[in-house]
Amino acid sequence: MKVFIISHIGDADGITPIILTDLVFDDYDYYLCEACEIDQVVLERLNNNLFDEYDKVFITDLCFSEEVAKKINNSKYKNKITVLDHHINKQSLNKYSFVNVIDEVNGIKESGTSLYYRYLCNNYVNEILLKPSVQYFVNLVRLYDTWEWERLNIEEACNINILFENYGIDNFIKYYTNFFRKNNNFYFNQNELFLIDNENKKVNAYLEEHRDKVIFREIDGFRVGIVFAELYRSKLGNYLAKYYEDKVDFIIIINAGKSISYRSSKDVNVGLFAQKYGGNGHIHAAGSPLPSGLHDIIIDYIFKGDTNEDRENRSRILKH
Numbered sequence: 001m002k003v004f005i006i007s008h009i010g011d012a013d014g015i016t017p018i019i020l021t022d023l024v025f026d027d028y029d030y031y032l033c034e035a036c037e038i039d040q041v042v043l044e045r046l047n048n049n050l051f052d053e054y055d056k057v058f059i060t061d062l063c064f065s066e067e068v069a070k071k072i073n074n075s076k077y078k079n080k081i082t083v084l085d086h087h088i089n090k091q092s093l094n095k096y097s098f099v100n101v102i103d104e105v106n107g108i109k110e111s112g113t114s115l116y117y118r119y120l121c122n123n124y125v126n127e128i129l130l131k132p133s134v135q136y137f138v139n140l141v142r143l144y145d146t147w148e149w150e151r152l153n154i155e156e157a158c159n160i161n162i163l164f165e166n167y168g169i170d171n172f173i174k175y176y177t178n179f180f181r182k183n184n185n186f187y188f189n190q191n192e193l194f195l196i197d198n199e200n201k202k203v204n205a206y207l208e209e210h211r212d213k214v215i216f217r218e219i220d221g222f223r224v225g226i227v228f229a230e231l232y233r234s235k236l237g238n239y240l241a242k243y244y245e246d247k248v249d250f251i252i253i254i255n256a257g258k259s260i261s262y263r264s265s266k267d268v269n270v271g272l273f274a275q276k277y278g279g280n281g282h283i284h285a286a287g288s289p290l291p292s293g294l295h296d297i298i299i300d301y302i303f304k305g306d307t308n309e310d311r312e313n314r315s316r317i318l319k320h
């Protein structure tokens, strides 16, 4: 049996299905892509009959558009493809037999990895899959991806992400496919513990440094704490929203090179606030794009016009 799996390139929840595939199937190929690329990736394979050489095709932590779903439904691949995704904006596609978009089961949040894991357990006999090490790992990945780790205070889930960022995709896959074959129980080795500790120290220093750089303003009638930062967006936002709970309604993080993020720890719907600025999101977390032309405005503001003095200065600078 030959398997093809397409999964999300962005995080451990998208990459772990490749590790699980390696544990279960001897013969497989995989392709990783961003959510915005999935339509094109599937269409290209549909149009060129590239799924012919496979017996089964999985799409995990991702889902295509209705348009592509219709095409698959009318194709010979209808019974070959299985989608396992947890992004609820694609829930309406569950009307197609090959799509399974599941956000939550019995009050427990699902992720791409947890859905695929359960599917494999239910449909294939495999000893490694049932090892406590694999079960534990799958749950940590799910806890991190759904952000449930924070409510339940399970720091280990966060550590998986630290390792993912440090190993990179290929090494993460290589390391854990090997680890699960060898180990019945999950653990972090000495090097990993050192790395995790180091990273946590770095993050904490970053949070404290930015805590003291918050600018307090009133915007649209809300008390807001604003900070300029590029790293650890979610951790920084949540940390500041809690730290300044009495002082602000929510936190805005401006990443001047990328985008704007909003975080609240109260009943303030930052998703609705962000809409005014061209963004969207949830109650406690949202984002919006930078206004177009912002970079030009910053550059022009810092480096104002050309004066006689500047021209004299230029010749002085050029000489040295």
Ligand SMILES: [Mn+2]
Residues within 6 Å of the ligand: 013, 014, 061, 086, 111, 112, 113, 145
């Ligand atoms: Mn996911």
